Amino acid sequence: MGLFDSNPQAAGESTPGAPAAAQPPEEARVPEVTAGELLLEQCDSCAPVLLDCREDYEWQQLRIPGSIHIPMRQIPRRLGEIDEHAEIVVVCARGERSYRVAGYLIENGFCARSLRGGLVEWQARGGPVENGHRQ
Numbered sequence: 001m002g003l004f005d006s007n008p009q010a011a012g013e014s015t016p017g018a019p020a021a022a023q024p025p026e027e028a029r030v031p032e033v034t035a036g037e038l039l040l041e042q043c044d045s046c047a048p049v050l051l052d053c054r055e056d057y058e059w060q061q062l063r064i065p066g067s068i069h070i071p072m073r074q075i076p077r078r079l080g081e082i083d084e085h086a087e088i089v090v091v092c093a094r095g096e097r098s099y100r101v102a103g104y105l106i107e108n109g110f111c112a113r114s115l116r117g118g119l120v121e122w123q124a125r126g127g128p129v130e131n132g133h134r135q
Contacts, residue, residue, distance in 0.1 A: 030103045032116040033089055035125040048087040048113075053101045062119060064091060065130045072097050079108060087111045094118040 050067035090098035105112035
């Protein structure tokens with residue numbers, strides 16, 4: 001399933017009188033990393049690239065220092081800006097969008113994980129953040 005695909009079967013929708021559709025293949029689980037684990041990894045010399053997939057206004061309000069920013073809807077057309085050899089941790093506010101984006105990146109050959117709980121959990125665990133416009 002692509003980043004923006006919808007699955008009418010998952011929503012319980014069906015076409016009246018249509019034969020039952022075969023179940024789609026089960027999607028692969030996306031690897032997740034906790035805020036505590038990521039904090040430890042940030043101290044490592046091989047720290048992952050942090051990709052923030054939130055909207056512009058969210059990113060301007062608050063972000064993890066050093067993260068790169070590509071809003072979720074722009075990911076498909078901006079894949080070339082992401083280092084295909086890097087380990088990527090995708091970040092959003094609560095971990096839902098980042099899970100979908102990480103899955104999309106994996107489908108496209110990247111090594112990606114999602115930050116479980118997103119920026120909310122990152123802050124709760126004492127992770128550094130910055131706000132305002134970058135110079």
